[in-house]
Amino acid sequence: MASIGYSEEHMALEAPQLSQLFGGAPIDYYHNPTAMVSDDDVTGYYRDLTQAGTQKLGRITKEVNGLVHHLRTALASVGRNGRVIHLAHSQGVLVTALACKQLLPKEMEQIEVLALDTC
Structure with a gap:
C-alpha cells in the first residue's frame, strides 16, 4: 500500500524486489489509485x-x-494459522490505519503491519 503519485506500474516493478526481501514469498499488493497521470500532473x-x-x-x-476486502481475502488464503504481513508507506499508512479499525480483533491477530514513511 503506497502513496500519492504511486502508480500500479510502480507496484508491479517493485513487487519482485519485495518478494526477495521476504525469502521469495508471493506479493499480493493492493494499489491505492492515484489521480496523477504523470509526475508533473498538478x-x-x-x-x-x-x-x-x-x-x-x-x-x-x-x-x-x-483494503479491508483485500486483507480479508489474504486472511482467507492463508487460513486460520497463517499470517499476513502488510507493508504500507506514506498515505498507505493512513489507509491501513483506517482499514485496521474496520477489522475484527481476531483478524488483526493474524496480520503484521509494517508502516514506513520518509523523514
Missing part, C-alpha cells in the same frame, strides 16, 4: 491531496473499504 496531485485529507479526517473511503 491537478491530479491536488485530487490525491484532497483524498488523503479526507482520510486524515478519519473518513472511510472506497480505498479504505477496498
Whole structure:
C-alpha cells in the first residue's frame, strides 16, 4: 500500500524486489489509485491531496473499504494459522490505519503491519 503519485506500474516493478526481501514469498499488493497521470500532473496531485485529507479526517473511503476486502481475502488464503504481513508507506499508512479499525480483533491477530514513511 503506497502513496500519492504511486502508480500500479510502480507496484508491479517493485513487487519482485519485495518478494526477495521476504525469502521469495508471493506479493499480493493492493494499489491505492492515484489521480496523477504523470509526475508533473498538478491537478491530479491536488485530487490525491484532497483524498488523503479526507482520510486524515478519519473518513472511510472506497480505498479504505477496498483494503479491508483485500486483507480479508489474504486472511482467507492463508487460513486460520497463517499470517499476513502488510507493508504500507506514506498515505498507505493512513489507509491501513483506517482499514485496521474496520477489522475484527481476531483478524488483526493474524496480520503484521509494517508502516514506513520518509523523514
